[in-house]
Amino acid sequence: MVKGAEVVIIGAGIIGSSIAYYLAKEGLKDVVILEREYPCWGATGRCGAGIRQQWGTEMNCRLAKGSVEIFKGLSDELGYDIEFEQGGYLVLATSQAQLQLYKRNVALQNRLGIPSRIVTPQEAKEIVPILKTDGLPGAAYCPTDGHANPFKTNLAYLRAAERLGVKLYKFTPVVGIEVKDGMVQGVITTAGRIETSKVVNAAGGYSAEVGKLAGLEIPTHSERHQIMVTEPLDGLFDPMVISFTSGLYCQQVPPGSILMGMGDPDEPPSHNLSASWQFLQRMAQEVLRILPVLKEVRVVRQWAGLYNKTPDAQPIIGEAEKVKGFYMAIGFSGHGFMIAPMTSYILARLITGGEPPISVERLSLERFERGELVIEPSVVG
Amino acid sequence: MRIVQHPILTFARGKKISFTFDGRTLEGYEGEPIAAALHDAGVKVLRRSIRLSRPRGFFCAVGKCSSCLMKVDGKPNVRVCIEPLREGMRVETQRGKGELIERG
Amino acid sequence: MREVEIAIVGGGPAGLSAAGIALQTGATALLIDDGQHLGGQLVKQTHKFFGSKEQYASTRGIEIARILEKGLEGHPHLEVWLNSSAVGYYPDGVLTVLKDERLVKVKPARLIIATGAAEKMLAFANNDLPGVYGAGAVQTLMNLYGVLPGRRALMVGAGNIGLIVSYQLLQAGVEVEAVVEAMPKVGGYWVHAAKLRRTGVPILTSYTVLAAEGREWVEGAIICPVDERFRPIKGKEQRIEVDLICLAVGLSPLSELLWQAGCKMKYISQLGGFAPLRDGNMETTVKGVYVAGDSAGVEEASTAMVEGRIAGLAAATSLGYRIADAQRLKEGLWAELEMLRRGPVGQKVREGVKTALINQDSDS
Numbered sequence: 001m002v003k004g005a006e007v008v009i010i011g012a013g014i015i016g017s018s019i020a021y022y023l024a025k026e027g028l029k030d031v032v033i034l035e036r037e038y039p040c041w042g043a044t045g046r047c048g049a050g051i052r053q054q055w056g057t058e059m060n061c062r063l064a065k066g067s068v069e070i071f072k073g074l075s076d077e078l079g080y081d082i083e084f085e086q087g088g089y090l091v092l093a094t095s096q097a098q099l100q101l102y103k104r105n106v107a108l109q110n111r112l113g114i115p116s117r118i119v120t121p122q123e124a125k126e127i128v129p130i131l132k133t134d135g136l137p138g139a140a141y142c143p144t145d146g147h148a149n150p151f152k153t154n155l156a157y158l159r160a161a162e163r164l165g166v167k168l169y170k171f172t173p174v175v176g177i178e179v180k181d182g183m184v185q186g187v188i189t190t191a192g193r194i195e196t197s198k199v200v201n202a203a204g205g206y207s208a209e210v211g212k213l214a215g216l217e218i219p220t221h222s223e224r225h226q227i228m229v230t231e232p233l234d235g236l237f238d239p240m241v242i243s244f245t246s247g248l249y250c251q252q253v254p255p256g257s258i259l260m261g262m263g264d265p266d267e268p269p270s271h272n273l274s275a276s277w278q279f280l281q282r283m284a285q286e287v288l289r290i291l292p293v294l295k296e297v298r299v300v301r302q303w304a305g306l307y308n309k310t311p312d313a314q315p316i317i318g319e320a321e322k323v324k325g326f327y328m329a330i331g332f333s334g335h336g337f338m339i340a341p342m343t344s345y346i347l348a349r350l351i352t353g354g355e356p357p358i359s360v361e362r363l364s365l366e367r368f369e370r371g372e373l374v375i376e377p378s379v380v381g
Numbered sequence: 382m383r384i385v386q387h388p389i390l391t392f393a394r395g396k397k398i399s400f401t402f403d404g405r406t407l408e409g410y411e412g413e414p415i416a417a418a419l420h421d422a423g424v425k426v427l428r429r430s431i432r433l434s435r436p437r438g439f440f441c442a443v444g445k446c447s448s449c450l451m452k453v454d455g456k457p458n459v460r461v462c463i464e465p466l467r468e469g470m471r472v473e474t475q476r477g478k479g480e481l482i483e484r485g
Numbered sequence: 486m487r488e489v490e491i492a493i494v495g496g497g498p499a500g501l502s503a504a505g506i507a508l509q510t511g512a513t514a515l516l517i518d519d520g521q522h523l524g525g526q527l528v529k530q531t532h533k534f535f536g537s538k539e540q541y542a543s544t545r546g547i548e549i550a551r552i553l554e555k556g557l558e559g560h561p562h563l564e565v566w567l568n569s570s571a572v573g574y575y576p577d578g579v580l581t582v583l584k585d586e587r588l589v590k591v592k593p594a595r596l597i598i599a600t601g602a603a604e605k606m607l608a609f610a611n612n613d614l615p616g617v618y619g620a621g622a623v624q625t626l627m628n629l630y631g632v633l634p635g636r637r638a639l640m641v642g643a644g645n646i647g648l649i650v651s652y653q654l655l656q657a658g659v660e661v662e663a664v665v666e667a668m669p670k671v672g673g674y675w676v677h678a679a680k681l682r683r684t685g686v687p688i689l690t691s692y693t694v695l696a697a698e699g700r701e702w703v704e705g706a707i708i709c710p711v712d713e714r715f716r717p718i719k720g721k722e723q724r725i726e727v728d729l730i731c732l733a734v735g736l737s738p739l740s741e742l743l744w745q746a747g748c749k750m751k752y753i754s755q756l757g758g759f760a761p762l763r764d765g766n767m768e769t770t771v772k773g774v775y776v777a778g779d780s781a782g783v784e785e786a787s788t789a790m791v792e793g794r795i796a797g798l799a800a801a802t803s804l805g806y807r808i809a810d811a812q813r814l815k816e817g818l819w820a821e822l823e824m825l826r827r828g829p830v831g832q833k834v835r836e837g838v839k840t841a842l843i844n845q846d847s848d849s
Contacts, residue, residue: 130482231458232431232478256478274576277590296456296481382633384657389531389545392631410630412521417630425615425702436701438615442622444519445603448613462622465521 004195005032008187013044014340015329016202017157022348024164031166036173040154042204046305048261049150050240051338052089053114054142056105056377061112062358063339070341080156082148087238089145093137094245102140116142128237130293177214184325200327205306207330214323219368220308220331221269226279228302232256248286275302307334312373317363400470415461489515491800492593494571497525498786499778500599501553502793510806513562519570524550529628532649574745595773595800602736602779610696616703620650620733627657635729639706640664641694645673647733662725665692736783746771755837756782764844766799791821
């Protein structure tokens with residue numbers, strides 16, 4: 001174990017790994033990642049890995065579009081195929097009111113260069129031939145949204161970071177963060193102490209716990225979300241199909257399996273990672289409402305992961321005012337994978353003192369105390 | 382090939398029935414796994430691997446290994462090592478990962 | 486939601502025996518099996534069993550399956566679901582079963598997992614060619630359905646399964662060109678080896694298979710002697726003409742449900758892989774979840790039957806059902822296990838079981 005580091009990152013998921021990569025790329029020599037388990041153990045290895053640009057606020061649209069631009073060149077940049085594919089996102093509307101909201105969002109997205117559009121039920125059926133369109137008022141569609149392999153993306157970032165000198169310690173839980181006069185001094189792990197003035201909390205589902213170690217009350221909580229996946233089949237449809245009303249998302253991923261997930265409004269805060277039969281049942285019923293031919297397909301696996309949620313379902317990006325040197329990239333509320341490249345790049349710029357390409361001041365930790373929540377209508381809860 | 386004489390066993394075979402394999406009419410016994418009837422007819426290659434198109438056959442016989450997935454009566458990914466044979470079944474080599482919707 | 490007293494997953498020797506004794510105490514049981522018939526692997530065992538009279542010594546496996554099944558047939562407290570896969574066991578104690586293409590939920594007061602074992606694979610070139618079959622698959626094809634798996638066979642592995650299946654291949658009219666075994670000596674019972682040797686089949690110890698040859702299916706095999714560190718000796722490769730390569734390289738417990746249930750598992754090589762820790766009642770570390778047979782650690786059908794009886798007895802008595810001399814019965818079953826595991830062949834298993842046993846004197 002090293003004795004000291006310029007920056008210590010807690011968490012080797014997609015967020016921690018990509019921050020490490022961008023820090024090293026910015027020229028930092030002593031970056032360390034501490035991972036309690038192993039890379040991809042947490043939310044990254046359990047996520048749906050959809051990549052969507054259809055957002056309702058300018059900041060989110062820009063973060064997402066910037067991320068897609070990075071994703072496009074990422075396999076080449078990192079020297080590892082992350083299986084990025086742009087099959088689009090089809091966002092179903094369930095009411096005229098929702099369709100109106102989508103129209104406003106599409107106008108915003110188009111202004112920012114995102115090629116989304118409103119489609120009729122007939123067009124939606126052309127895009128997803130197995131879609132049941134009865135009672136569907138319409139949908140929003142963006143052909144450049146997509147999907148990547150979350151394991152490969154995480155590991156690609158990690159390996160590239162390691163090639164640039166980043167050190168990864170697996171199975172090394174952080175048990176303490178030393179803070180003196182409001183400044184970070186070091187990190188204590190089960191394997192020893194590392195002296196550092198900069199710590200990054202990229203602990204995903206355990207962000208509040210890591211915050212406590214530095215004496216910070218971070219208003220994030222974790223919530224179980226589940227996914228199930230079917231046997232592989234030849235291509236049936238390209239885009240991710242989602243509904244903000246039911247919170248459902250469903251996509252056929254490159255191996256041919258159909259992956260689907262859905263939130264549960266009654267899910268209590270917890271770190272529960274066990275799968276439930278109730279999800280299996282509810283998910284099957286909901287997905288058959290919109291994609292009825294899937295009734296012939298066998299489910300082969302189900303699992304659970306954690307959403308790390310904030311009160312406004314928007315992430316916390318930046319340095320804590322009360323503890324200098326304590327940076328955060330947490331609380332992504334289920335959308336961390338898709339905006340990881342850009343947010344991590346921005347945080348790396350903030351740490352090295354460079355100018356970030358997009359301002360994320362609105363995503364500070366202190367916004368909750370000030371009551372300045374970010375209102376984003378387009379989240380999958 | 383069927384075992385005709387066995388020192389210990391006698392085989393209680395079901396009704397002799399016919400089915401098709403890739404359009405060819407074959408015979409088998411009702412209720413035995415489709416794969417047994419195919420093996421008897423000398424059909425050893427049941428599917429092709431997805432990436433390298435390597436031949437794959439019967440392997441575990443208990444529905445666990447997915448080496449024998451075939452299309453049966455239009456339905457893809459049927460494990461023929463455990464699926465009972467029925468009169469008139471349409472058994473086909475499946476292309477790729479299997480099509481859920483039959484295209485004309 | 487279907488509530489039952491005792492659900493038993495797996496209708497092989499362990500599951501059938503567990504059901505038998507549970508019913509004897511008055512308990513009700515649901516027996517779930519993913520196959521078309523009860524009996525598990527017994528239905529293709531044409532050889533005669535060893536062991537005690539209680540465990541059907543000198544009786545062929547196929548007959549034992551019939552005897553066990555007959556003993557349960559039509560019992561009013563027993564329900565049997567065939568062609569039904571237990572696909573999940575959840576933290577709230579619900580067992581999900583795929584039955585007739587539907588997901589059925591069962592809530593058992595006690596669960597006995599007797600799912601058996603799966604065959605291990607061996608790495609060699611072209612091991613995915615049709616004609617490379619597991620020993621269990623070969624038995625199924627020829628002993629259950631009367632279909633010849635090939636004409637000329639190479640058997641890989643000289644443990645009990647390799648030896649027995651080689652003999653069965655001969656009985657079915659298949660030529661066995663050779664049995665190769667990487668270890669320096671035969672692993673199975675001497676009786677089985679001797680019986681095979683008398684037929685003239687060479688048993689080549691310190692030998693392995695390097696490759697299968699053939700375009701669409703197996704047309705030959707490359708075998709080769711290995712040194713004391715199991716490395717093939719260069720220049721000693723031989724090609725033999727076979728159309729069947731039968732793998733009998735061991736089994737590992739089918740433990741998915743045990744993992745899902747949250748049972749404490751331990752990698753125990755002598756038992757074939759990950760096995761659940763269990764006490765003297767065959768109860769795992771999850772209360773109310775019992776294990777028996779190969780899923781508790783790979784052994785023989787005879788020990789599976791005894792373990793099944795221990796688990797079935799414990800599950801039923803824990804629900805309040807009584808049987809005369811339950812304690813003596815249990816002790817007798819453990820004594821039988823000890824007897825079946827005697828001798829040099831049982832040594833590995835004895836070591837393995839010792840590591841898996843916890844709270845040995847706990848009673849319920």
